[in-house]
Amino acid sequence: MFNAVRRGPASIVKSASSPYPTRYLSFILPPPLTSKASRILPLLSTCNFSTFHVTRQRAAEAAITEDEIDHQVTAHDATRHGPVTRFIELQERGMVCPTVVKTLVEDMRLETMTHVQSLTINETLKGGDVLAQARTGTGKTLAFLIPVLQNIINYDPKLEQRGYRPKRASPEDIRAIIISPTRELAEQIGVEASKLTRNTGVIVQTAVGGTQKSAGLRAIKNQGCHILVGTPGRLNDILSDPYSEVRAPNLSAFVLDEADRLLDQGFAPAIEAIQKLLPARTEVDRQTLLFSATVPREVVQIARRIAKADVHYLRTVQEGEQQTHERVPQKVAVIRGLENQAPALVELCTREMARKDGVPFKAIIYLNATADVSLIASTLRNLKNPGESIYHKHPLHPARIIHIHARLTQRERTFAAETFRRADSAIMVSTDVTARGMDFPNVSHIIQIGLPQDRDTYIHRLGRTGRGDKTGEGWLILTDLEAREGHNRLHNLPLNEDKSLEVASVDMTQDAQLPEDVAKTLTQTIDASRMVPLDEKSASYHASLGIMRWAPARYMIQSLNNRAKYCWGMESPPKISSGLIGKLGLSRVPGVVRNEDRGSRFDGGRGGLSRDGGGQGSSFRGRGGGGGFSRDSGQRGGSFQGFSRDGGNREDSFRSGGARRDSFSQGDDRGGSFRRGGPSSDRNTYERSDPARRYDRTERSGGSGRNRPASRSFVDSY
Numbered sequence: 136m137f138n139a140v141r142r143g144p145a146s147i148v149k150s151a152s153s154p155y156p157t158r159y160l161s162f163i164l165p166p167p168l169t170s171k172a173s174r175i176l177p178l179l180s181t182c183n184f185s186t187f188h189v190t191r192q193r194a195a196e197a198a199i200t201e202d203e204i205d206h207q208v209t210a211h212d213a214t215r216h217g218p219v220t221r222f223i224e225l226q227e228r229g230m231v232c233p234t235v236v237k238t239l240v241e242d243m244r245l246e247t248m249t250h251v252q253s254l255t256i257n258e259t260l261k262g263g264d265v266l267a268q269a270r271t272g273t274g275k276t277l278a279f280l281i282p283v284l285q286n287i288i289n290y291d292p293k294l295e296q297r298g299y300r301p302k303r304a305s306p307e308d309i310r311a312i313i314i315s316p317t318r319e320l321a322e323q324i325g326v327e328a329s330k331l332t333r334n335t336g337v338i339v340q341t342a343v344g345g346t347q348k349s350a351g352l353r354a355i356k357n358q359g360c361h362i363l364v365g366t367p368g369r370l371n372d373i374l375s376d377p378y379s380e381v382r383a384p385n386l387s388a389f390v391l392d393e394a395d396r397l398l399d400q401g402f403a404p405a406i407e408a409i410q411k412l413l414p415a416r417t418e419v420d421r422q423t424l425l426f427s428a429t430v431p432r433e434v435v436q437i438a439r440r441i442a443k444a445d446v447h448y449l450r451t452v453q454e455g456e457q458q459t460h461e462r463v464p465q466k467v468a469v470i471r472g473l474e475n476q477a478p479a480l481v482e483l484c485t486r487e488m489a490r491k492d493g494v495p496f497k498a499i500i501y502l503n504a505t506a507d508v509s510l511i512a513s514t515l516r517n518l519k520n521p522g523e524s525i526y527h528k529h530p531l532h533p534a535r536i537i538h539i540h541a542r543l544t545q546r547e548r549t550f551a552a553e554t555f556r557r558a559d560s561a562i563m564v565s566t567d568v569t570a571r572g573m574d575f576p577n578v579s580h581i582i583q584i585g586l587p588q589d590r591d592t593y594i595h596r597l598g599r600t601g602r603g604d605k606t607g608e609g610w611l612i613l614t615d616l617e618a619r620e621g622h623n624r625l626h627n628l629p630l631n632e633d634k635s636l637e638v639a640s641v642d643m644t645q646d647a648q649l650p651e652d653v654a655k656t657l658t659q660t661i662d663a664s665r666m667v668p669l670d671e672k673s674a675s676y677h678a679s680l681g682i683m684r685w686a687p688a689r690y691m692i693q694s695l696n697n698r699a700k701y702c703w704g705m706e707s708p709p710k711i712s713s714g715l716i717g718k719l720g721l722s723r724v725p726g727v728v729r730n731e732d733r734g735s736r737f738d739g740g741r742g743g744l745s746r747d748g749g750g751q752g753s754s755f756r757g758r759g760g761g762g763g764f765s766r767d768s769g770q771r772g773g774s775f776q777g778f779s780r781d782g783g784n785r786e787d788s789f790r791s792g793g794a795r796r797d798s799f800s801q802g803d804d805r806g807g808s809f810r811r812g813g814p815s816s817d818r819n820t821y822e823r824s825d826p827a828r829r830y831d832r833t834e835r836s837g838g839s840g841r842n843r844p845a846s847r848s849f850v851d852s853y
């Protein structure tokens with residue numbers, strides 16, 4: 136705290152000539168002084184918002200050591216007035232100009248500061264470097280935007296006037312750079328900054344990947360730019376491009392939102408490169424601000440390198456305290472196998488949609504891979520009530536089903552995010568592109584399927600609900616083994632097992648008599664899954680091979696194969712290329728279907744244009760049965776490649792389709808049945824070919840003892 140005063144940016148000193156009347160300053164006059172401080176008092180009476188920095192300058196003239204000043208000012212600040220808790224006080228105490236406070240109070244209708252705002256704004260206005268940690272959805276964006284804006288106005292007070300434009304806009308006007316890890320978040324911060332600066336002359340520009348670089352550069356050149364918000368890649372690109380003419384020689388603030396993510400291995404090189412393009416801090420002093428809901432210990436160390444060594448680490452969550460909100464209950468549904476995943480999701484969504492508490496169902500479903508997002512979104516879209524056609528009302532009406540991931544075009548991503556933002560009721564299936572920082576209003580449910588990569592990812596995803604003073608709930612759908620692994624990854628979180636999902640525990644590999652609604656959910660989901668194109672299923676299967684590498688290989692393959700067969704309706708699991716089998720160490724794992732055909736479009740989850748016939752009664756059939764994996768020309772003859780147990784040389788057990796059929800039938804009024812074997816003519820019957828009964832009997836899950844960390848390359852990258 137003391138050092139913050141000492142390190143006010145050089146630019147702030149310039150504000151000594153600010154036009155604000157001293158009435159804004161009366162509240163920051165110091166308490167009765169000690170003999171040393173009394174030498175400073177006369178100087179304070181003429182200062183403005185940046186009193187402390189001016190004090191520093193003048194005190195130097197008065198030959199008083201900086202430490203002494205720090206102590207005086209800090210003691211005064213903390214004891215006499217206490218922390219600022221209302222936005223209006225920022226004006227009353229002369230900390231923030233009236234125009235900005237008016238915008239906050241009248242336009243944005245904000246009155247009371249959140250804890251993190253109260254804690255950090257005061258400190259940040261003084262110019263010190265800050266690393267701030269506060270729970271998700273507690274207003275960190277404004278916590279850094281307000282002081283950044285005020286310091287810009289301090290530098291050039293004319294910018295407080297709306298519409299003020301210098302004679303000529305210059306890219307050199309850039310005073311603050313704000314970086315976020317995702318495009319959507321950068322755009323969101325840009326919008327928030329534009330709202331805040333609306334009544335001032337400060338100009339905000341956004342630079343994110345996936346948009347036209349030239350258009351962005353033109354906007355910066357023609358309109359000017361004081362605050363530049365962007366993603367690491369695009370910022371690096373434009374700052375390093377000699378033709379862009381975008382430089383920031385007067386930069387006074389460098390902000391990393393979601394700092395821990397930006398400082399991890401993925402982004403650190405880009406951040407470092409950007410820093411090298413900025414003026415040396417020895418020549419132009421600048422303030423570094425790092426904000427996040429999660430700050431691992433290593434990040435504190437890195438922060439000390441990227442910021443000044445005496446960076447202030449301000450936390451609203453103390454060590455050992457819960458990082459998630461108490462008002463957001465967190466439930467874990469443990470499912471019997473991966474094949475129960477989609478049915479459990481459908482049951483949960485259907486049930487919560489029907490809740491009569493007046494809160495519209497607005498959910499984000501998080502998955503670990505792009506391919507899983509496509510697959511689950513397609514499955515949800517394909518849902519229909521048994522016996523009804525796709526032209527009937529969708530079972531999840533009125534919720535719109537949206538999906539978003541990094542492989543969409545930027546236009547599609549923005550459209551998806553905006554559609555979800557505006558919707559009253561919607562389901563957005565997403566990778567972690569929306570996990571951090573996104574402020575979608577009124578999200579009622581966060582549903583995470585599969586184990587999140589780590590605890591922090593879980594916390595950020597969950598943080599999309601329960602924002603501000605809102606409530607919400609979190610669900611985590613895990614298999615038994617994932618739940619056990621979850622004990623390590625998700626330690627110290629208030630997760631409670633919830634057994635209310637009926638399909639969660641159904642053994643989908645066996646015949647069973649089931650209550651009607653359970654059978655209905657299964658039928659619906661399996662029908663919908665079968666209609667998903669094969670290439671999406673194959674891509675999801677391959678992605679899971681990477682994501683589940685922490686699990687014993689036998690268990691992993693068995694689980695994935697069961698999902699492919701009993702939920703997706705595939706007669707044979709997708710094939711894996713020899714190269715990938717070798718890379719993942721699966722050559723001796725039972726159940727792996729090796730793809731010997733290098734040219735196959737099913738290899739690696741790409742291609743495979745064949746679509747399951749869809750609708751009731753349709754089924755995949757093996758080659759011998761005609762149809763099915765028609766693109767796979769590698770298999771000659773009429774049989775599926777078997778579930779090899781010895782590296783794929785021996786083919787066994789999988790005969791081509793049509794040998795027998797199973798059904799998940801909805802049954803009659805007395806309840807539904809989940810039957811295997813025997814064709815069914817029932818309109819509500821789900822038929823599934825089961826060419827190899829030995830599939831689930833011959834393979835037992837077992838462990839090869841592998842325990843490798845999940846490979847990032849399989850996980851969606853931002």
Ligand SMILES: Nc1ncnc2c1ncn2[C@@H]1O[C@H](COP(=O)(O)OP(=O)(O)OP(=O)(O)O)[C@@H](O)[C@H]1O
Binds near residue numbers: 245
């Ligand atoms: N003082 C305040 N009073 C009421 N609402 C506020 C206040 N400050 C911010 N908000 C609102 O709270 C919501 C969450 O704010 P913000 O997105 O800044 O949270 P965050 O802490 O950055 O979250 P995350 O950790 O997820 O990035 C926004 O809708 C914002 O407008």
